[in-house]
Ligand SMILES: Cc1cc2nc3c(=O)[nH]c(=O)nc-3n(C[C@H](O)[C@H](O)[C@H](O)COP(=O)(O)OP(=O)(O)OC[C@H]3O[C@@H](n4cnc5c(N)ncnc54)[C@H](O)[C@@H]3O)c2cc1C
């Protein structure tokens with residue numbers, strides 16, 4: 469088999485791989501892009517875009533249900549067509565995929581190989597019958613759902629397959645009370661399903677502060693979502709043609725619940741086992757994440773790993789930033805690095821929960837001293853006017869420097885509002901600058917200065 473030589477090989481058309489392919493091609497490189505599934509990876513096909521499209525439909529259903537609170541009544545009862553929602557989602561994601569496909573086709577110097585890429589040596593990758601060689605190889609293989617043992621024989625869905633349902637489940641059982649589980653829980657509850665979330669830990673979203681776990685659980689319970697906590701799900705079995713049963717260990721007591729559909733939202737695994745990394749001599753950690761330095765270099769010269777598969781981030785914005793780091797390096801600036809990133813993300817339940825930097829638990833564990841302030845959404849006029857008074861806004865300031873160390877916002881517009889704190893954090897500005905700013909009325913953000921005026925030492 470003849471070896472085809474490229475300047476660069478990219479394995480995986482994800483959130484880092486695609487922009488990198490276009491950047492390298494624009495620099496005049498001859499690029500091989502390998503993709504085993506759909507162009508665009510998780511975010512476009514089975515992650516952010518489709519879920520947030522569903523979140524929007526679920527929100528509209530909720531608004532219709534709540535309309536009377538704002539003095540609006542509707543004659544007809546609510547009808548949800550998952551078929552139509554699915555079609556809308558397909559339209560949006562296929563347009564993104566087509567954009568990538570068109571971009572690739574318009575470049576003579578990007579060759580797309582459809583299939584599974586596998587290293588055959590430090591500079592060589594096989595895909596189907598092709599053997600490719602390059603001095604630079606970029607791995608952007610992402611992650612996939614982690615399937616817990618005991619569920620091999622039962623009909624289950626993952627974040628990928630559940631997005632193909634055309635009928636709303638009658639009773640959806642979700643294993644995993646974290647980001648994926650909770651977003652789907654609210655989506656399907658608002659579409660009309662009965663929803664039970666089973667979480668083996670004592671609280672949901674265990675990476676967040678206790679009070680945030682509790683607050684979001686209460687918000688979701690108020691919409692009718694049921695929670696089974698301390699529920700270690702051990703196995704599942706099919707119950708006839710239309711039911712599934714989950715067996716749980718709840719603090720030593722066995723419990724079984726039955727539903728019509730089962731979603732496993734039990735974490736993600738990097739797609740690294742079948743990459744042949746051992747043939748390239750590339751090191752991984754004990755969880756299968758590819759080990760990289762601050763500039764995304766693996767232990768092998770010329771091989772970099774970007775996105776979810778390097779374990780340095782698990783978000784689209786972190787994968788894209790990985791691309792920015794490589795771009796910065798190739799362009800000769802060599803300034804951008806992973807450790808410059810400030811942790812930030814949003815959990816897209818409604819109201820959303822967004823976070824930047826450290827939370828209270830981390831502040832307590834730190835040797836530094838922090839100031840803290842919080843304000844409830846029910847005390848903010850704009851939230852009252854909107855009829856969306858659930859949630860709160862919190863901020864942490866490092867006492868010795870006056871720099872904002874963290875912010876957590878749960879409430880209307882939190883996913884956008886967090887950007888104000890994040891910008892102040894990246895700008896390393898003293899909190900007083902933000903405290904003395906005049907924000908637009910009437911907004912939730914206009915209360916950020918007032919929030920900062922109420923800073924107090926964080927009590928242990
Ligand atoms: C349900 C869900 C919702 C999410 N929501 C959000 C959100 O709201 N905001 C956010 O920031 N993040 C969200 N994420 C996370 C986000 O989707 C990922 O962090 C992001 O897609 C990671 O991008 P990536 O480039 O690392 O990999 P991916 O986008 O996963 O792309 C990797 C690509 O590599 C391909 N591949 C794998 N192995 C091989 C191989 N051997 N050969 C060839 N190709 C291969 C895969 O098929 C895939 O196309 C969500 C994830 C899920 C599952």
Ligand SMILES: NC(=O)c1ccc[n+]([C@@H]2O[C@H](COP(=O)([O-])OP(=O)(O)OC[C@H]3O[C@@H](n4cnc5c(N)ncnc54)[C@H](O)[C@@H]3O)[C@@H](O)[C@H]2O)c1
Nearest residue numbers: 644645646647648667668700701733734735782814815816
């Ligand atoms: N809005 C966003 O940015 C967003 C949304 C969804 C997903 N994501 C990404 O996807 C990643 C994965 O999310 P996730 O929610 O699947 O994983 P996760 O690792 O955050 O949570 C998995 C949950 O499943 C529970 N669990 C595991 N085994 C169990 C068992 N046997 N019985 C009961 N519970 C069990 C765990 O205790 C944990 O709470 C996130 O880290 C995030 O990066 C991001």
